[in-house]
Amino acid sequence: VKHHVSAAAGSGPGEADLAVVALVGRPNVGKSTFLARASGRFVETANAPGTTVLAERRAVTIDGQAAWLVDLPGTRSLADQPAGCEPFWTFLDAAQPDAILVLVDAGDLGRHLPLALACRDLGLPIVVAANLSDEAERRGIEVDAGRLSQLLVAPVHHTNGRTGHGVRAATRDAIRLAQQRRSVRRGERLPHATQPAPIYPPSLEHDLQLEARQLIGIRSLGASAVDPSGIGALVARGVVSPRGGASLARTADLDATRRALATRWAAQVERLRATRRPLADRLADLVTSPWSGLPIFAAVTVATFLALVLVGGGLATALSAAWSAGVSPVLASVVGAVVPVPALARAVLWALDGGLLAMVSVGIPYILTFYVLLAALEDSGYLTSAAVLLDRLFNALGLPGRAAVPLLAAAGCNVPAIYGTRILGSRRARILGSFLVTLTPCSARTAVVVAALAPFAGPLVAFAAFGVALAITLGAGLAANALIPGRQPAMVLELSPLRMPVPRHVVAKAWNRFRGFVVTAAPIMLIGSFVLGLVWESGAWSPLAAALAPVTTGWLGLPPIVGIAIVFAFLRKELALQLLVALAVIEYGAVGANLGSILTPAQLFVFAIVTTVSIPCAATLATLVQELGARVAAGISAASLGLALVAGGVIARVLGAA
Amino acid sequence: LTIHAATLSSRKWADRAPAGWLLARAFIGEGRASASWSDDELIAASTRDFAVTLGLRGTPVLTRVARYRHAMPHYTVGHLDRVAAASVALAETPQVVLAGGAYRGVGLPDCIAQGRAAAARLAQRLGGTADPNGPEPPAGGDASETTLRELPVGTVASVAAIAPKHVRELAVEGVGPGTEVAVLGRAPLGGPLVVRAGRARIAVPRGISEGVTVRTSSEPPA
Numbered sequence: 001v002k003h004h005v006s007a008a009a010g011s012g013p014g015e016a017d018l019a020v021v022a023l024v025g026r027p028n029v030g031k032s033t034f035l036a037r038a039s040g041r042f043v044e045t046a047n048a049p050g051t052t053v054l055a056e057r058r059a060v061t062i063d064g065q066a067a068w069l070v071d072l073p074g075t076r077s078l079a080d081q082p083a084g085c086e087p088f089w090t091f092l093d094a095a096q097p098d099a100i101l102v103l104v105d106a107g108d109l110g111r112h113l114p115l116a117l118a119c120r121d122l123g124l125p126i127v128v129a130a131n132l133s134d135e136a137e138r139r140g141i142e143v144d145a146g147r148l149s150q151l152l153v154a155p156v157h158h159t160n161g162r163t164g165h166g167v168r169a170a171t172r173d174a175i176r177l178a179q180q181r182r183s184v185r186r187g188e189r190l191p192h193a194t195q196p197a198p199i200y201p202p203s204l205e206h207d208l209q210l211e212a213r214q215l216i217g218i219r220s221l222g223a224s225a226v227d228p229s230g231i232g233a234l235v236a237r238g239v240v241s242p243r244g245g246a247s248l249a250r251t252a253d254l255d256a257t258r259r260a261l262a263t264r265w266a267a268q269v270e271r272l273r274a275t276r277r278p279l280a281d282r283l284a285d286l287v288t289s290p291w292s293g294l295p296i297f298a299a300v301t302v303a304t305f306l307a308l309v310l311v312g313g314g315l316a317t318a319l320s321a322a323w324s325a326g327v328s329p330v331l332a333s334v335v336g337a338v339v340p341v342p343a344l345a346r347a348v349l350w351a352l353d354g355g356l357l358a359m360v361s362v363g364i365p366y367i368l369t370f371y372v373l374l375a376a377l378e379d380s381g382y383l384t385s386a387a388v389l390l391d392r393l394f395n396a397l398g399l400p401g402r403a404a405v406p407l408l409a410a411a412g413c414n415v416p417a418i419y420g421t422r423i424l425g426s427r428r429a430r431i432l433g434s435f436l437v438t439l440t441p442c443s444a445r446t447a448v449v450v451a452a453l454a455p456f457a458g459p460l461v462a463f464a465a466f467g468v469a470l471a472i473t474l475g476a477g478l479a480a481n482a483l484i485p486g487r488q489p490a491m492v493l494e495l496s497p498l499r500m501p502v503p504r505h506v507v508a509k510a511w512n513r514f515r516g517f518v519v520t521a522a523p524i525m526l527i528g529s530f531v532l533g534l535v536w537e538s539g540a541w542s543p544l545a546a547a548l549a550p551v552t553t554g555w556l557g558l559p560p561i562v563g564i565a566i567v568f569a570f571l572r573k574e575l576a577l578q579l580l581v582a583l584a585v586i587e588y589g590a591v592g593a594n595l596g597s598i599l600t601p602a603q604l605f606v607f608a609i610v611t612t613v614s615i616p617c618a619a620t621l622a623t624l625v626q627e628l629g630a631r632v633a634a635g636i637s638a639a640s641l642g643l644a645l646v647a648g649g650v651i652a653r654v655l656g657a658a
Numbered sequence: 659l660t661i662h663a664a665t666l667s668s669r670k671w672a673d674r675a676p677a678g679w680l681l682a683r684a685f686i687g688e689g690r691a692s693a694s695w696s697d698d699e700l701i702a703a704s705t706r707d708f709a710v711t712l713g714l715r716g717t718p719v720l721t722r723v724a725r726y727r728h729a730m731p732h733y734t735v736g737h738l739d740r741v742a743a744a745s746v747a748l749a750e751t752p753q754v755v756l757a758g759g760a761y762r763g764v765g766l767p768d769c770i771a772q773g774r775a776a777a778a779r780l781a782q783r784l785g786g787t788a789d790p791n792g793p794e795p796p797a798g799g800d801a802s803e804t805t806l807r808e809l810p811v812g813t814v815a816s817v818a819a820i821a822p823k824h825v826r827e828l829a830v831e832g833v834g835p836g837t838e839v840a841v842l843g844r845a846p847l848g849g850p851l852v853v854r855a856g857r858a859r860i861a862v863p864r865g866i867s868e869g870v871t872v873r874t875s876s877e878p879p880a
Contacts, residue, residue, distance in 0.1 A: 076831065108832075256825075260834075263747075264747055289842060289852070290846055389845045393847060401849075492827050495858075495861060
């Protein structure tokens with residue numbers, strides 16, 4: 001995986017030459033809030049779907065001094081290597097920073113300072129922001145910034161991203177140092193003669209010097225064969241100093257020493273005061289203890305689902321009523337006037353009226369609502385904290401416990417759920433999670449199953465169909481986990497503290513993701529509906545049904561027209577049943593309006609299962625392509641189609657329908 | 659006065675001098691006499707000070723001068739902070755403990771006490787028990803070792819050792835020898851342990867928790 005850094009803002013003249021400040025910090029230290037404060041924009045383009053950007057940069061000007069601020073992903077060490085990715089320092093190579101702004105938790109310096117030390121070792125100027133100072137204050141911890149800055153030989157600022165306190169001052173310092181280094185590199189200014197005094201034991205410093213000399217040697221050789229890690233190249237390009245490169249190569253040796261130093265320094269600069277434990281900490285204990293945590297998790301999960309159903313459902317009804325009252329008649333008359341051929345006009349209306357209505361009545365109510373809920377849950381820190389209790393359950397499927405959230409969302413709509421798999425971390429977990437998401441019946445498919453089975457076979461049978469679908473999903477998940485290589489061993493995970501989400505941040509995050517969804521799904525819904533309209537209005541479906549007959553009738557034991565309904569469910573899942581009824585009326589006459597008279601309950605059951613399990617709808621497929629690439633999307637689609645056909649055929653034989 | 663302190667040794671302990679004679683010992687620190695003073699100069703200064711303070715007249719029949727250059731540490735302001743920091747730093751290497759006049763008291767009783775405490779701590783870390791006749795180990799009488807996995811919920815312990823293959827993974831989460839840990843809960847179905855480590859909460863898979871040896875300083879609450 002190659003990491004790219006791209007310009008988020010338009011790159012005007014001169015911007016290419018700006019100094020670069022990289023933002024580095026452990027996860028949950030509040031970097032995105034800090035960045036929002038520093039740049040004055042609560043826009044999270046880094047997480048917006050549709051971009052391959054993993055690190056975002058923004059031009060920031062403070063007191064007339066401008067620089068790029070590059071937001072790097074949260075990391076625990078510069079050599080951190082998430083599954084399937086290159087080590088963290090490759091981001092530095094991409095960003096080419098002139099200075100590093102290190103965010104540390106003022107309330108837990110012992111754990112955060114080692115990263116600051118690692119950044120300092122790179123040979124780049126650093127500024128340390130002792131962030132989350134409000135949380136530290138509540139825990140009775142006060143940091144002597146002056147003393148810490150003497151120890152680090154670097155500016156240290158108290159900052160609070162939530163209120164913005166200290167953010168500008170810290171950023172200004174970082175920009176100043178970055179500009180200085182940049183002019184040194186361009187030769188406009190002499191480098192500082194003073195080097196910070198060595199802080200490690202002499203033997204370690206000696207090892208670092210030896211390593212540094214080797215790295216300089218690699219530079220002169222210029223061969224990649226002797227530099228497999230790429231650190232030599234990093235040094236050669238001047239991104240880090242030779243000693244900085246050596247410190248990257250020797251991370252494992254330095255870790256313990258840095259940790260010991262950090263513990264000692266933390267003890268020297270912290271002033272502790274007895275306080276009552278903050279409410280957030282006491283809540284966090286409740287949330288992660290199994291006895292209280294599991295019921296709370298169940299409650300939050302159900303509440304999320306209910307909020308989605310109630311708010312989403314209410315909005316959906318209101319919006320579709322408004323659409324049919326206000327927009328549909330206008331569209332009908334306009335399209336009728338503009339398009340001369342009546343059949344074509346009707347096909348266009350399928351797209352503009354039906355397709356857009358589907359967007360409006362699904363996208364805004366369900367998806368936007370879900371994004372707001374998800375962003376709030378993410379920012380509160382609750383998710384990673386609580387879901388750890390479910391880890392074991394989901395581990396069997398190759399997923400971490402927090403997979404519960406996207407899978408739940410999938411019951412509403414698969415598209416946001418696939419974006420939601422971003423919280424799963426590794427690519428493997430995302431693929432497995434997305435596969436399960438596509439197998440989870442969304443609200444549209446649930447409606448099809450209920451409407452096809454409940455009236456003709458009884459509600460119990462409809463219920464049984466969901467049981468069968470669930471069994472298929474679990475079985476497929478277990479099999480996929482066993483088949484896809486690269487099983488991740490269980491890892492030590494930091495649980496985020498609980499904090500109140502910043503509303504502006506939540507809204508910005510949700511809105512950006514929603515925009516991404518609209519950009520992806522809207523064209524597909526329009527085109528899909530148009531194609532559906534064309535096939536329908538032109539009568540082209542009849543030969544298609546004949547072509548599909550060997551599978552539909554021979555294997556699944558269903559009348560040929562059902563094949564058409566299943567195939568076109570790819571374009572619009574929620575229309576599968578209406579299509580089937582309409583086709584039945586054409587094929588069998590008025591009697592076809594009652595599905596129970598042309599299909600046996602067993603055949604309806606097969607239809608329901610195949611519709612539910614088979615290929616995800618077009619919008620879901622597009623999301624898969626966008627998020628995981630065409631190959632994975634094709635693989636998931638093929639797997640679910642195969643699964644649907646096998647399951648359908650087997651069920652047909654068991655029930656005696658074929 | 660030149661001398662720092664004096665001991666009338668034959669008054670303090672029997673048999674230090676024949677009956678009718680006195681053995682007196684004087685201590686002179688480097689601050690008051692130069693290291694370049696000759697033995698005679700030191701003896702003269704001591705005799706004079708004994709005369710001034712105790713009224714001891716006459717010339718000693720026997721004198722001995724012993725010079726211990728740089729032998730006694732002179733603690734400066736902030737000494738205890740530095741000693742604490744050194745102990746924290748050494749938590750990384752449990753096989754090394756500090757003892758001696760440079761740390762917590764220069765007097766013999768202080769040094770002996772430090773030596774005994776250090777020996778007891780090492781004996782404990784090596785898996786044996788402290789000498790039953792020795793003093794109580796400083797960390798509390800009933801310290802015991804177990805793995806993080808076995809640590810009862812709510813009991814505070816400190817990390818004693820970590821299996822080599824997990825050292826790095828735990829180090830990036832800020833956990834190493836000496837870190838204070840407590841198990842907050844265990845996820846059901848053999849899921850990870852939720853652990854408070856220092857000021858953070860982390861989830862530790864059970865497999866890894868088996869490789870973490872912890873030491874409790876007191877018995878868990880019943």
